Amino acid sequence: MMQVIKNAIYIGYKDMLEFTRSKIRLVMTIIMPFFMMIMTGSIYPSESGVKNIPIGLVVEEPSPSSDLIVNSINTLNDEKSFFEIKKFDSEAEIESQVKEGKIDGGLIISKEFNEDLMSGKQGEVIIFQDDTNPQISSVLTGVFNQIVDQVSFSVAVKNVSEISQASGQENSANPLSIVKPYITKTKSLLGGETNYFQFVAPGTMMMVVLMGIMTGLPRAISFERESGTLDGLLAAPISTMSIIIGKTLAQIIRGIIQATVILLLSIFLFGVTINGSILLVFFLLFIGVYSITGLGIALTSLAPDQEAATMLISTIMFPMMFLSGIFFPVEQMPPFAQAISKILPLTYSIDSLRKVITLGAGIGDLTSDIIILLVFGTVMLFVAVPLFKKMMTK
Amino acid sequence: MSKSIISVKNLTKKFGDLAAVDNISFEVQKGEIFGFLGPNGAGKSTTLRMLTTLTAPTSGSFTINGLNPKKDVDQLKKMVGLVAEKLIMYDYLSARENLLFFGKLYKVPQDILEERTDKLLKMIGMWEWRDHKIGTYSTGMKQRINVIRALVTDPDIIFMDEPTLGLDPQSTRQVREFILELNKKGKTIILTTHIMQEAERLSDRVGIIDHGKIIALDTPENLKNSLADKRGTGVEFKVSEVPACMLDKLAKLPKVSVKQLGDNRISISYGNGTEVNKLIDAIQDCNVGILRMHTSEPTLEDVFIDLTGREFRDKATEKEQKMPAAGPGHGFRKISSRIR
Numbered sequence: 164m165m166q167v168i169k170n171a172i173y174i175g176y177k178d179m180l181e182f183t184r185s186k187i188r189l190v191m192t193i194i195m196p197f198f199m200m201i202m203t204g205s206i207y208p209s210e211s212g213v214k215n216i217p218i219g220l221v222v223e224e225p226s227p228s229s230d231l232i233v234n235s236i237n238t239l240n241d242e243k244s245f246f247e248i249k250k251f252d253s254e255a256e257i258e259s260q261v262k263e264g265k266i267d268g269g270l271i272i273s274k275e276f277n278e279d280l281m282s283g284k285q286g287e288v289i290i291f292q293d294d295t296n297p298q299i300s301s302v303l304t305g306v307f308n309q310i311v312d313q314v315s316f317s318v319a320v321k322n323v324s325e326i327s328q329a330s331g332q333e334n335s336a337n338p339l340s341i342v343k344p345y346i347t348k349t350k351s352l353l354g355g356e357t358n359y360f361q362f363v364a365p366g367t368m369m370m371v372v373l374m375g376i377m378t379g380l381p382r383a384i385s386f387e388r389e390s391g392t393l394d395g396l397l398a399a400p401i402s403t404m405s406i407i408i409g410k411t412l413a414q415i416i417r418g419i420i421q422a423t424v425i426l427l428l429s430i431f432l433f434g435v436t437i438n439g440s441i442l443l444v445f446f447l448l449f450i451g452v453y454s455i456t457g458l459g460i461a462l463t464s465l466a467p468d469q470e471a472a473t474m475l476i477s478t479i480m481f482p483m484m485f486l487s488g489i490f491f492p493v494e495q496m497p498p499f500a501q502a503i504s505k506i507l508p509l510t511y512s513i514d515s516l517r518k519v520i521t522l523g524a525g526i527g528d529l530t531s532d533i534i535i536l537l538v539f540g541t542v543m544l545f546v547a548v549p550l551f552k553k554m555m556t557k
Numbered sequence: 558m559s560k561s562i563i564s565v566k567n568l569t570k571k572f573g574d575l576a577a578v579d580n581i582s583f584e585v586q587k588g589e590i591f592g593f594l595g596p597n598g599a600g601k602s603t604t605l606r607m608l609t610t611l612t613a614p615t616s617g618s619f620t621i622n623g624l625n626p627k628k629d630v631d632q633l634k635k636m637v638g639l640v641a642e643k644l645i646m647y648d649y650l651s652a653r654e655n656l657l658f659f660g661k662l663y664k665v666p667q668d669i670l671e672e673r674t675d676k677l678l679k680m681i682g683m684w685e686w687r688d689h690k691i692g693t694y695s696t697g698m699k700q701r702i703n704v705i706r707a708l709v710t711d712p713d714i715i716f717m718d719e720p721t722l723g724l725d726p727q728s729t730r731q732v733r734e735f736i737l738e739l740n741k742k743g744k745t746i747i748l749t750t751h752i753m754q755e756a757e758r759l760s761d762r763v764g765i766i767d768h769g770k771i772i773a774l775d776t777p778e779n780l781k782n783s784l785a786d787k788r789g790t791g792v793e794f795k796v797s798e799v800p801a802c803m804l805d806k807l808a809k810l811p812k813v814s815v816k817q818l819g820d821n822r823i824s825i826s827y828g829n830g831t832e833v834n835k836l837i838d839a840i841q842d843c844n845v846g847i848l849r850m851h852t853s854e855p856t857l858e859d860v861f862i863d864l865t866g867r868e869f870r871d872k873a874t875e876k877e878q879k880m881p882a883a884g885p886g887h888g889f890r891k892i893s894s895r896i897r
Contacts, residue, residue, distance in 0.1 A: 166664075173661050177647070184649040184690065391643025395706070398609050398639045399662040400631035556613045 167408070170401040174409025178383065179416060192417060196371050196425040203367050203490060204360045204433060216299060217247045219257040219269035219291070228280055229272045232288065232314050236270070245306060254291070261293050268292050268303040316342060360433040365516040366489030368425045372418035372448055373455050373509060377480055379414040380456070381463040381472035389469060393555070403552050407460060415452050422448055438523030447519060447529075451512030454536040457543025458508075464550035483509050508539045562587040562714060562745050563608070568617035570603050577603040579769035580617065585747060590740050592760030593749040594857065600769040601749035602642065605716050608747070609639050621714065635663060638707030640717040644699055645706060648692035652683060652702050655691060656709045663710040670709065677705040681735065697728030704735060715739065717748040721755060733759060753857045765861060772864050777857060784855040784863055789814075789826040791853040792833065796821050797846040806839040821848075 257269040271289040280286040290307045292300040323338040387393040429435035466472035487509035504510045515532035518524035563585035570578040578600040585591045593601040606612040624633040646655045660670040681701045721729040757777045764774040807815045812828030
């Protein structure tokens with residue numbers, strides 16, 4: 164047993180040595196996680212990310228009420244510069260501008276708005292959205308709704324207090340509680356705001372490590388097989404397990420280096436806070452790797468050459484990446500996708516890692532995740548190792 | 558001969574329905590150079606792969622120094638060195654790193670390993686290059702490292718699969734001399750080749766293999782002699798003239814046949830036991846002067862043709878031999894000159 168590990172270390176060391184000799188590979192090891200983090204972190208548009216979106220504004224008939232709305236849009240915009248506001252005369256113009264892609268949406272205050280208000284009805288402000296861009300649309304709609312709500316709220320408060328004053332009631336109820344009797348306050352385990360990076364960083368870390376194993380292992384073994392050096396290892400008086408362990412070891416070390424790069428970037432560049440133990444984070448990375456190694460080896464054994472290996476892996480990698488909750492919470496997925504995500508080890512690795520990084524969970528909170536990962540990894544290894552041995556002496 | 562070190566019985570390897578190696582049995586004697594000669598695809602490499610435990614046989618068995626690959630695989634592997642056709646070395650590592658890495662896998666103690674590595678590097682004239690990456694070496698340099706890579710573990714038996722393939726004449730000669738030198742030091746060497754002269758020059762015994770079967774196995778000398786016995790030896794004369802008298806006299810000699818090749822050239826083939834003096838006497842009797850003569854002995858190629866009824870170099874072999882010389886290198890030169 165000791166000899167198996169010793170030989171595995173020689174092979175792993177040899178692989179790392181080869182790896183460090185290639186400058187481009189070294190540089191990419193650092194750059195790749197950096198890009199990955201920026202990319203995954205910016206995939207979701209958030210309100211804070213919205214800047215200078217071109218929108219159209221139509222006020223068909225200016226009135227004190229419409230001025231209130233326009234003014235509060237302008238005030239908000241001066242502060243946060245969400246929009247680049249263009250004025251138009253009619254809804255039709257907004258329509259054609261959206262079609263041409265010149266604006267991403269619009270706000271229309273029609274003649275009817277004033278008429279309805281005068282006749283004691285609710286005034287209707289129209290939000291025009293661009294259906295081709297649902298994400299921007301939902302952000303715009305949110306912001307517009309908020310503005311109109313606020314204006315409408317303050318007008319209501321003013322009206323209520325005028326009414327109560329007119330009716331001569333002193334010390335009457337607070338107008339706020341009449342207009343909006345219920346309000347909400349958000350509380351969570353973490354103080355302060357959660358950003359998307361906080362959600363995406365654990366997933367990205369795990370993904371980079373696992374992607375490294377899944378693509379690196381088959382590539383490394385297929386490459387040795389095609390270049391003939393694998394024969395040198397197979398002819399040597401060492402166990403096949405030494406080759407598997409050694410190769411995996413080198414890939415793990417590389418993956419952990421990349422995960423560390425992501426961790427550092429997350430903390431220092433993207434403001435992610437690690438609420439749990441760092442040691443536990445690395446422990447979970449190892450468990451995650453263990454869970455997937457068998458699958459990587461099995462795929463290597465099934466693929467006759469490097470190209471086939473790469474194709475096999477990417478076929479499996481992509482669904483795995485998108486269904487395991489790296490980018491989108493699993494709970495938001497349709498039922499069949501959720502069912503698939505439940506059988507992916509990556510789902511559990513990411514879930515546990517996120518609990519530690521974001522929620523500060525301890526090892527006791529993760530028992531079920533860890534057991535599932537260990538079982539999955541062990542079963543896959545039992546399938547993969549005989550396949551691999553068979554492939555090698557073909 | 559001395560005692561046998563490798564003993565192969567009914568070894569067979571099938572890929573699907575195709576038998577790459579078909580029920581072969583042979584023995585290799587300790588201390589000899591055993592050559593496997595055959596065209597590409599004859600089953601030489603597959604046999605070597607089975608003997609070095611890289612491929613599992615479909616059926617049959619073998620032992621190396623009495624060791625069974627099923628039971629004593631690690632001991633067996635330690636006795637054996639492999640010089641594979643595809644070079645076994647890592648381009649990003651230096652020659653020294655490559656040698657030390659493989660030595661460690663064979664549990665060679667560090668001090669002995671380093672000493673041996675340095676000695677080998679000096680021996681093949683690669684000492685100055687020891688710390689350069691393999692990727693920067695020429696083909697000939699790489700092959701020299703490939704050979705000594707098999708020696709850092711000090712094996713008793715060395716398998717070499719086409720050790721001179723793709724090398725220039727100078728490197729080829731170096732490698733061949735090195736093989737002979739190793740043999741002198743007592744190493745048993747089993748090599749495969751599709752080059753007749755190589756098998757003939759290096760091997761103590763040659764096994765001619767075709768379609769997965771050993772069709773002849775003996776010393777190169779015996780193989781050629783047996784063909785000479787069967788076919789007779791040939792001799793060609795350039796003479797001053799070819800009178801009928803001479804042709805007549807020659808034809809009357811026992812076990813001799815004559816053919817006129819040109820105005821003053823004849824070819825004679827004579828069976829065993831015929832003395833060349835008799836031929837010369839017959840020519841001189843007719844007052845014909847001999848300007849030049851040469852005997853043509855059968856080559857291993859003739860032996861192969863005799864055994865299989867085919868030319869040795871099939872189309873596939875031809876192609877492969879021409880490729881490296883005129884193929885990619887040529888194209889590259891063309892492109893680079895165009896760029897310039």
